[in-house]
Amino acid sequence: xxxxxxxxxxxxxxIKRLFMEMTYAQLEAELIDIYERDIPPAPSDxxxxxxxxxxxxxxxxxxxxPRDESGLPGGIIFLKHDMPSILVPDIHARLDFxxxxxxxxxxxxxxxxxxxxxxxxxxxxLGDGMHSEGRACKRWNAAAKEFFDGYxxxxxxxxxxxxxxxxxxxxxxxxxxxxxNFHFLKGNHENVTNEEGNGNHPYLKYAFEGDMVASYLxxxxxxDFIREYYQFERNLPLLAVGENFLASHAEPAYPxxxxxxxxxxxxxxxxxxxxWTENGAAENGSVAFMLEEYLGPLYGTGFYLGGHRPAGPLYxxxxxxxxxxxxxxxxxxxxxxxxxxxxxxxxxxxxxxxLA
Numbered sequence: 227x228x229x230x231x232x233x234x235x236x237x238x239x240x241i242k243r244l245f246m247e248m249t250y251a252q253l254e255a256e257l258i259d260i261y262e263r264d265i266p267p268a269p270s271d272x273x274x275x276x277x278x279x280x281x282x283x284x285x286x287x288x289x290x291x292p293r294d295e296s297g298l299p300g301g302i303i304f305l306k307h308d309m310p311s312i313l314v315p316d317i318h319a320r321l322d323f324x325x326x327x328x329x330x331x332x333x334x335x336x337x338x339x340x341x342x343x344x345x346x347x348x349x350x351x352l353g354d355g356m357h358s359e360g361r362a363c364k365r366w367n368a369a370a371k372e373f374f375d376g377y378x379x380x381x382x383x384x385x386x387x388x389x390x391x392x393x394x395x396x397x398x399x400x401x402x403x404x405x406x407n408f409h410f411l412k413g414n415h416e417n418v419t420n421e422e423g424n425g426n427h428p429y430l431k432y433a434f435e436g437d438m439v440a441s442y443l444x445x446x447x448x449x450d451f452i453r454e455y456y457q458f459e460r461n462l463p464l465l466a467v468g469e470n471f472l473a474s475h476a477e478p479a480y481p482x483x484x485x486x487x488x489x490x491x492x493x494x495x496x497x498x499x500x501x502w503t504e505n506g507a508a509e510n511g512s513v514a515f516m517l518e519e520y521l522g523p524l525y526g527t528g529f530y531l532g533g534h535r536p537a538g539p540l541y542x543x544x545x546x547x548x549x550x551x552x553x554x555x556x557x558x559x560x561x562x563x564x565x566x567x568x569x570x571x572x573x574x575x576x577x578x579x580x581l582a
Contacts (some may be wrong), residue, residue, distance in 0.1 A: 228402040250340050253403055257328065259337075260395050261321045261582055268448045276454040279398040282405050283461040290406065292461060292488055299461065300488030301496065303350075303409050307469040310347055313336060313561040315533030315553040316354035316413065316475075319362070319389035322582035323558050324351075324396055329581045342400070342407045345535050350466045352533045352553075353413020353475035353501065355397055356390035356439065359555045363432045370433040373441060383442050390439070398458075412462035413475035413534070414501040418455050420442065425497025427492075461513050464490055467520045469565040470527060476503040476534040477549050481515035490551045505535050505544065506552075513545035531561055541575045550575065 260267075267275075286299050294300040305311060314327055327349070328339040341347030358365070369382035377383065400408040417426040420436030429436035443452055465487050466473040479499035490496045517525040532547070533553035540559060542551040550571050552559050557579045563569050 250343050253343070254329075254337075254339060254398070255454035256399060257396055259324050260392050260399075263388065263392065265430060266384055266391050266446075269451055272391060272395065272447065273451040273454055273515070275395060275398050275402075276451065276458050278402055280454060280458050280461055282402050283458070286405060294491060295410040298380050298491060299463070300389070301464040301490030302484065302487050303411075303463045303466045305348055305364075305409075305466055305468045306406070306449055307565055309466055310565070311563045312347065312349045313472075313473055313531055313552065313563065314349060314351045316415075317351065317393055318354055318415070318555060319356055319358040319386065319393055320558075321389055321392050321396070322580055324393055326558055326578055327560060328400075330578050342404050344359060345407065348407045348409070349400075350473055351397065351410040352473060352531075353411045353462075354394045354415040354533070355410070355413075356418075356490060357415050357429065357431075358386060358389060359431075361555070362386065366435060366438075367430040369438060373434065373438045375444070377442060377445055379447075380442070381478045383438065387439070409466060410462060411466060411473070411475055412459060412464055412497070412501055416459040416501075417460060418459060420525065423494065424460075425501065426501075426504065427498075464497065465520075468563060470521065470524050470529075471563055471569060472520055472528070472530045474500040474530075474532055476501050476532055477505070477508045477544060477551075478512045478516055478528070479503040479507065480509050481512045483518070483519065491526070495503075503534070508545070513515075513549045515546060529569050529571070540577065541571050543571075 241582060284299060290304050291299045292302065300461065312327065317324055329337050331337050332341065338347060338349065342349060365382050365386060369386055372380045372383050390535050401410065415429060416430060418440065420428045420440045424430055464474055482496055482499065486493055486496050513530045517528050517530060523527040530549045532549065532551055535551065536553050536555055537551035538554050544551060552561050552575055559575065560578060561575045563574060
């Protein structure tokens with residue numbers, strides 16, 4: 227029987243659609259399994275996944291992520307200009323937050339995860355995947371007692387690491403599956419060894435979180451995992467450049483040129499300045515310089531978005547209203563940026579419901 231070209235094209239489209247549906251169902255199931263799991267991920271599985279994520283980050287498209295002077299992927303991601311972007315601020319071990327972003331449906335009834343797979347959407351996380359915050363204050367205090375006892379008991383820390391490592395497992399699986407459409411920027415909490423240096427500073431807030439996590443991972447996950455994960459953090463980009471916006475974890479402390487950020491691996495001051503800047507500590511004009519430097523003629527209508535410090539009720543404004551801060555540890559706040567129209571924070575920064 228002779229099949230005409232129309233029938234062949236129709237068969238191909240049906241097969242492609244079926245494959246995409248199967249891929250979506252499989253990836254959705256994997257992410258839900260992570261959310262529903264009641265223990266931290268297995269050390270061997272997490273080590274392999276982190277190694278795969280490092281391999282993926284090292285092979286990012288040079289058109290999207292220019293190489294530095296040594297040939298390694300640089301610190302800037304140039305986003306696709308022809309599709310909407312969802313910006314997700316500080317996650318801080320909230321598995322339900324990240325899963326809700328992925329399951330949230332758009333005006334056409336399509337979940338964001340499917341939009342990623344269909345190459346119709348990109349998601350940019352603004353860093354700080356690990357370390358739960360105020361909601362888990364009592365758990366941190368209980369886990370501190372476990373830490374000082376050498377983790378002979380560790381039920382509270384197990385729960386923290388189930389959430390923290392679970393979020394990063396989701397992040398890595400998404401990055402490995404959708405490298406061109408899913409991006410995770412480095413935040414100040416991407417510091418698994420709790421080091422001082424390379425743009426990082428040790429962390430503590432409710433207890434001794436930085437030391438507690440480093441000690442737990444060394445005891446239960448081992449040095450091979452720590453080496454891979456430390457490198458994963460080093461491989462994360464710092465700045466995302468869209469059609470009409472910029473995004474980094476924190477407000478830029480100083481005006482940074484393209485060359486400085488691309489070569490971030492040898493510029494710790496750039497790492498610190500895009501991940502640790504306190505509100506009110508940025509040099510005047512830094513945001514304006516960055517917008518003009520990276521957006522060109524669109525800088526006048528562009529905005530710079532970040533997280534790092536809480537802002538509310540939905541967002542805060544800094545730098546003459548050009549820096550939009552969207553972090554709320556108690557709510558699920560995201561920004562949706564459509565390249566076909568000017569960004570309006572009053573309409574495009576929203577609170578989403580918990581779908582987990």
